[in-house]
Amino acid sequence: xxxxxxxxxxxxxxxxxxxxxxxxxxxxxxxxxxxxxxxxxxxxxxxxxxxxxxxxxxxxxxxxxxxxxxxxxxxxxxxxxxxxxxxxxxxxxxxxxxxxxxxxxxxxxxxxxx
Amino acid sequence: xxxxxxxxxxxxxxxxxxxxxxxxxxxxxxxxxxxxxxxxxxxxxxxxxxxxxxxxxxxxxxxxxxxxxxxxxxxxxxxxxxxxxxxxxxxxxxxxxxxxxxxxxxxxxxxxx
Numbered sequence: 729x730x731x732x733x734x735x736x737x738x739x740x741x742x743x744x745x746x747x748x749x750x751x752x753x754x755x756x757x758x759x760x761x762x763x764x765x766x767x768x769x770x771x772x773x774x775x776x777x778x779x780x781x782x783x784x785x786x787x788x789x790x791x792x793x794x795x796x797x798x799x800x801x802x803x804x805x806x807x808x809x810x811x812x813x814x815x816x817x818x819x820x821x822x823x824x825x826x827x828x829x830x831x832x833x834x835x836x837x838x839x840x841x842x
Numbered sequence: 843x844x845x846x847x848x849x850x851x852x853x854x855x856x857x858x859x860x861x862x863x864x865x866x867x868x869x870x871x872x873x874x875x876x877x878x879x880x881x882x883x884x885x886x887x888x889x890x891x892x893x894x895x896x897x898x899x900x901x902x903x904x905x906x907x908x909x910x911x912x913x914x915x916x917x918x919x920x921x922x923x924x925x926x927x928x929x930x931x932x933x934x935x936x937x938x939x940x941x942x943x944x945x946x947x948x949x950x951x952x953x954x955x
Contacts, residue, residue, distance in 0.1 A: 761941065771930060772844075773885075773946035819884060828873060828940050829898050832884040 730755045730822050734833035741810045742841050748795075749805045749836045751820030757781075761823040762796065762803045763830070768816040776818070779803065810840045845869065846947035848933050854953045860921040863950045865933030867914055873897070873939045874916040876908055877932040879949070885932060891916055892939040923954045 731754045741747035753762070764776040779787045779796050786794050791811075795804045807814055820833040845868035855861055867874050876888040887900035891910035902908075905923075910916045920927060930949045936942035 763943070765946075770948075771951075772948050773932060773934075774844075775943055775945070778943055823941075825941055827890075827898055828875070828936055828938070828942055828944065829887050829890060829900065830875075830877075830885070830944060831887070834884050 730757075730760075730824065730831045732820050732822050732831050732833035734818075734820055734836050736836045737834070738837045738839070740839040740841055741807075743810055743812060745810055746806060746808045747810055747838065749807075749818050749820075749838065751803045751805070751833055753801050753803065753820070753822050755801070755822065755824070757824050759825045761825070762794075763821040763823065764792070764794070764805045765819045765821060765832075766814075766816045767819065767835070768813075773819075777805065807838075812840050812842060814838065815840045844945040844947065846871075846933060846935050846945055848931075848947035848950050850950060851948065852951050852953075854955065855923060856955055857923055857925060859923050859954075860919065861923065861952065863918040863920070863931055863933075863952075865916045865918070865935075865947060867916070867933075867935030868945055871935035871937050871945070872914065873936045873942070874910055874914070875934040875936075875944060876902075876916070876918050877934065877946075879930040879932060880926075881929070888918070890939070897939050920952070925954050928952055928954045 877885040890898040934944040
């Protein structure tokens with residue numbers, strides 16, 4: 729079974745600075761998908777970014793980018809120019825290509841300070 | 843707005859009771875998923891439906907059941923409720939039953955007293 733681990737329960741960053749959230753996973757699959765979801769205080773789950781394992785290029789969405797290291801089974805999220813609205817719980821998630829079931833990590837609570 | 847609609851937003855009930863949570867997927871999405879998020883925890887997969895058929899089952903208790911109707915909306919039924927069933931229940935939908943990003947509703951917060 730796949731597992732996803734987020735080793736940082738909480739992190740904080742100053743507004744306008746850059747922060748990196750860590751995620752590691754364990755799988756025997758060669759092809760899969762990785763996601764970062766954001767859960768603000770409203771509790772809504774918002775898709776931030778998606779990475780396909782067979783693509784070597786790291787995904788980027790505006791201020792959000794990932795560092796995908798397939799051999800190391802690492803998938804970190806970098807947030808540049810942090811904004812107060814980035815304050816949220818961030819979940820890393822894994823999806824195997826044979827299905828759409830998402831396996832989530834425990835989450836990292838990010839606080840952006842003014 | 844993800845386009846996934848969940849009702850009700852909040853539900854308070856007593857132990858031993860039965861409740862039904864409802865989910866309408868995004869227009870065009872055929873697959874529906876249910877997840878449970880207990881306090882300060884990650885999301886646990888419960889069950890997936892695709893075009894009316896059960897496709898995958900996760901850690902869903904026998905006291906819980908779900909179905910997807912011909913109009914593609916889904917209902918999650920929780921019975922013989924226990925205090926530990928208090929949680930945020932999310933519905934998500936996707937176009938395909940695999941390889942598709944999930945779009946989540948705003949969740950139903952269930953409180954069992």
